[in-house]
Amino acid sequence: MTKIVIIGGVAGGASAAARARRLSEDAEIIMFERGQFVSFANCGLPYHIGGDIQERSKLLLQTPESFLARFDVDVRVMNEVVSIDRHSKQVTVRNLLDNTQYSESYDFLLLSPGAAPIVPPILGIDNPLTHSLRNIPDMDRILATLRDNQPTHATVVGGGFIGLEMMEAFHQLGIQTSLVEMADQVMTPVDREMAGFAHAEIKEKGIDLKLNVALESVEHLTESNTLKLTLNNGDQFETGILIMAIGVKQKLN
Secondary structure, three states, rough: OOEEEEOOHHHHHHHHHHHHHOOOOOOOEEEEEEEOOEEEOOHHHHHHHHHHOOHHHHOOOHHHHHHHHEEEEEEOOOOOOEEEEEEOOOOEEEOOOOOOEEEEOOOOEEOOOOOOOOOOEEEEOOOEEEEEEOOHHHHHHHHEEEEEOOOOOEEEOOHHHHHHEEEEHHOOOOOEEEEEEOOOOOOOOHHHHHHHHHHHHHOOOOOOEEEOOOEEEEEEOOOOOEEEEEEEEOOOEEEEEEOOOOOOEEEOO
């Protein structure tokens, strides 16, 4: 019997597991995911924060139990692959719940670990009011900050898709919002003329659009539980929540 091991259980890994099952009814398929969730709608995370997707459960497309029942795939969440032995065709896995390790053999190995948010080494960036958005736990932490602190101002750094979606989510929640982008336009892959339409719409909504400027430092003001942001042009302002959305980098599972 062919044994297929998949590292990573979100969009790529889950799709590969389902496809592998369609191609072979007999293969043994094991999918490792170091997080708590598999096959969730990561594109929908900002829309749940903003209220367009009301129910959190709508983001969870599959569970380990449903994957097993539907595709006969052994899904092991909170299990991190820490090493690969290509010669013996084995992976070493750490169970993150009890910190034990074990080995699993394979005939075919598929890597789909995804990406991790880029958080540059900005002074003061490590604080409880600064977040990135990549998965369900990230979303839950952002919602907890909104619920517990009820900020009146939010700042998003990065004018890509996630940054624009989070900007829109905060605007829909009635929170005054600033968008900081180091380039001279949002959505840098698109033509400047197209970006110009986006700039006009952003400004028409009353959002503070800051182009050609970068975040230089962050100071957590504990008395007010806000952040004082300093930009590289010398401007300073306070905000109640900061979202870093400047891109992603490859990660290893």
